Each structure stands twice: as C-alpha cells, then as structure tokens.
Amino acid sequence: MKLRIFTEPQQGASYQTLRAVALAAEELGFDAFFRSDHYLAMGGPGQPGPTDSWVTLGALAVETSRIRLGTLVTAATFRLPGPLAISVAQVDQMSDGRVELGLGTGWFEREHTAYGIPFPSLGERFDRLEEQLGIVTGLWETPAGETFSFEGTHYRLEDSPALPKPAQRPRPPVLLGGAGARRTPRLAARFADEYNVPFHSVADSAAAFTRVREACQAAGRDPESLIYSVAQTVCCGKDEAEFGCRAAAIGWQPETFREAGIGGTPGQVAAKIAEYAEVGAERVYLQVLDLSDLDHLALIASDVTPQV
Secondary structure (H helix, E strand, O other): OEEEEEEOHHHOOOHHHHHHHHHHHHHOOOOEEEEOOOOOOOOOOOOOOOOOHHHHHHHHHHHOOOOEEEEOOEEOOOOOHHHHHHHHHHHHHHOOOOEEEEEEOOOOHHHHHHOOOOOOOHHHHHHHHHHHHHHHHHHHHOOOOOOEEEEOOOOEEEEEOOOOOOOOOOOOOEEEEOOOOOHHHHHHHHHOOEEEEEOOOHHHHHHHHHHHHHHHHHOOOOHHHOEEEEEEEEEEOOOHHHHHHHHHHOOOOHHHHHHHOEEEOHHHHHHHHHHHHHOOOOEEEEEOOOOOOHHHHHHHHHHHHHHO
C-alpha cells in the first residue's frame, strides 16, 4: 500500500504553501504529491485565488527530487489535447520522469462560467475526454521521427511531429477516476494505467473496481495490469483530543469524519486504510485540507505509514 498526499489548492493556497507541503511530503517519505485541477473554491472565498495545476507541477518538478507528481484530475474542458500533451511531457522531462496525468471530464460548471470556459453536456464531455485520451497517448507513443494524425468529432490533428517526448517511455502513467457504471470502466480498460475511486465507501469502491475488472476482461486486457486506488479525506490525531481539534479546524465533526472519510487516531486511520486494501486498493490518496498543518503529515508518516 502506497500513501499519496492530495491537495485542493483552489480552496485557498498559494504556490508557496503548496511547495511547503510537497517538500514535506517528499522528506517524510510519501509516495507522491498530487493536486486538484480547479479554478474556483467549493465554498468560501478561496483566497488568494486559484493556481494552475501544470504551472505548479512544473515548478515542483525542479524543487523536488524523488516524489511523484500529478493531477487528480486535470479537466479535459480546460485545455486542448495537443498543448496538454506538450505541457505534461515538458514537466515530465523537468522532473526526470516523475509525472502522472489524471484526466477527467470536468464537472464543476460554476468554475467554467466564472472563467469563460465552455461547459458542454455530460455526453459531449465524455466524448471529448475519450478523444483527448487518444490524442495525448497517441502523441506520446508515436516513435521519434514519425508523425501523428487524428480525426475525431471534436479534435483534428494532421501530421503532428508529436514532440516533445516525455522522459518516461513509452509515456507517463495515465490515471482515470470516478465510479460511473458504463463509460468510465470502458475508458479505464482502454487507456488507463491506474483507476481511482474518489470519496466513496469501501463497498462502493469494491463494486467500482469490479466493473473496471469486468471491462478489462471484455476488452481482452489483463485486469491486473491496472493499479487500483482510492482518494479519501484524512484527519489524524495522536489521541482523540487532537483528532477532534484537527477535525474542527476544517469544519468536520469527528464522527462524521469516521463515516465519510479516513479519520481518528493512527490505529483507526490505518484500520480504515486496510479495509480499502482488502477490496483491492493499492494506493490511497490522502486529501489533506489544512495545508498549514505540516505536523499532521508528520504524524501520518511516523504513526500510520508503518502500519500499512
């Protein structure tokens, strides 16, 4: 089981704050630092304002040396697929091959209208996501010296030189997430290296894993060739009093946290992680909401990680 740190900077974080969390996560031995890709806070003022995910990760690529870096997840509505492939490949080069791309449909309509980004229907967003996955992976996997073309409903590429190439060959890992019953499993079976279920119960996560495994079998792919993961909000305290204080600091009730996230003392947090491991999760993305509390990360690293 690998533990990864996952942040939501649109809720209120500068680059310097994210840098501090990423450096702490690396020093403490976490496997990866991931961030969301959002331009508007989900409640609250979101001061000092949004930071761009791939600008952030490009800077962190040269400020870190070991930890893996990625998005959970980049919205296909935000960027054209060709320029996205260029940006991610460049950050992969800058990091010496430590980048992972999470890509999704985009879902938060209000951030689109706030920043003038088109927000088509869900069906069209899935269609665009599928084409973007084909384009991004196709550009990266095209052999050097050859060109890449693509003719889709929403995107058309003609004789692209398919440059630059990422450091990881044939390409950086691609992560798809969600718990949809039909299109998500099919896309994961076709394109993903990792499938993630965000913020669902153990039982619902297990059911989603099963759907993706079945989609892999239907596509003639070995289900074990994917990595299965979950994302959950985390709140850990060395005792009940500290747990309660940390939960209150981010506006949660302790008992709610135990039910809807991964919360409690180190032993309780490790036990909940073990439940996800039992249904097939190999990685847990721990969503930390108080990015100023680096002691929280240190406690998880010292008292939870050895138990999982």
